[in-house]
Amino acid sequence: MGAAYFYHLTRRPLEETLASLAGKARGAGWRVAVRARTDAMVERLDDLLWLRPEDGFLPHGRVGGDHDAEQPILLTTLTEMPNGATCLMSVEGAPVGAEEVTALDRVCILFDGHDPGAVQQAREQWKMLTNAGCAARYWSEEDGAWEMKAESGT
Template sequence: MQVDFYHLTAAPLDRVLPAVAEKVLAGGGRLLVVSGDAEQRGALDRVLWLHPAESFLPHAQAGDGDDHAQPVLIAGDVSPANAARHVALADGIWRDEALAFDRVFHFFDEDRIRDARGAWKALAEREGVQRRYWKQNEAGRWEQAA
């Protein structure tokens, strides 16, 4: 299982998450997007409706319809009602339940860097967990830093 830590410095989550969702779907996967903040879930729902303008990124918020049918499901907890094997922790909070997925995208900004470092260190002791740390360069491109 793989955990990718994404340190948001140059681009905000609302620009990064749609690109990740597109890649997961293009690979035939499903994505669960988790945030404990209802306001953030609503904002992410709107962002996914609007991005990209030339195509459609199918998604819904948990409880708004047939959760199981949604390729991208936005939820308040780590319950893959859509049978996702990829999870995006959008609110910067690490959850050990994410380790049940094949791949975790852990997004965090400067406000959550201390928590992310703690999760990084704790995962070093977990057998079978591959960790990667991504940061944005000055041009806004992602570079693997660890």
């Protein structure tokens, strides 16, 4: 049974945090699906992951290609994860279901702490997931380093 980790971004940009978390997930041997709400975000993240030689290349693809099932990191707007992901990363408030949290090793929900709408959306996701019995952890970087500020369930 997995858990949902909420990442409240206030210092580092989404792209930097996502790349770091995706690299760690790959280091743990997990296949990753990155779910966004818009194709524009998928394209932005695709460009970012191709253009980050300073930290090393993260092999990935965009959903809809010939080799979706083989992608270690798959960028998508869909709920399906044809790459057999064991870790889901949600950006832009993309939906996450309680059944996904319990079925996957990890779900990461990244949200912009400077956007009141994104903060409200994350609060609603936290409430929905924890009310459904999912384990959840809330991480904040307000002091410069990631620190767990709240935990629900186990």
